[in-house]
Amino acid sequence: MMSVSAALPVHHATPLRAPAGDAASTVTPAKADAAPNQADSNKPDSREAAAVAAEVAALASTDRKVRSHEAAHLAAAGGLAQGGASFSTVRGPDGQMYAVGGEVGIDVSPGRTPDETIAKAQQIQRAALAPADPSSQDYRVAAVAAQLIQQAQRELATQNEPAVGAEGASRQLQTALSQIEPNPASGEQVNIFA
Secondary structure (H helix, E strand, C coil): CEEEEECCCCCCCCCCECCCCCCCEEEECCCCCCCCCCHHHHHHHHHHHHHHHHHHHHHHHHHHHHHHHHHHHHHHHHHHHHHEEEEEEEEECCEEEEEEEEEECCCCCCCHHHHHHHHHHHHHHHHHHHCCCCCCCHHHHHHHHHHHHHHHHHHHHHHHCCHHHHHHHHHHHHHHHHHHCCCCCCCCCCCCCC
């Protein structure tokens, strides 16, 4: 199993923290009690609120992008997806959880035949490159799929070589025998003599 994934950078505003040992974990700047200019005393609170709002907006945007990215992988993977998407999340300053990274497990094992392997690897490539913004891991998965395709094409090429001499005849016989599916219900046995 290999994973295709997305991870987007997240920037967090740093709230003011209480000194170690204090009961409160977040403190707000103190307001002037009787300041003649009340607007000046509200500036730190409004800046902090603006910073929190900006962080929440950035986290919400990242969450949408990550979920869309993983949904594209799932849609293109079809039956090759192993389970749903899993997400790495962070808690925003509003208490909500936001996805900042994710992955979808993809079955990258070869098929039973070279043709099946090629078809499967092509679907793996489509799944890996489905998002509008593939990650470096997505490109690595697509490269693994390309290697599977090349290997299967080499196997097909050797299977399709003309039979020459005893080695060619032996290979043809092995191929023919591998395509015979045993029928255990019949109880018959086939012997081939050369």
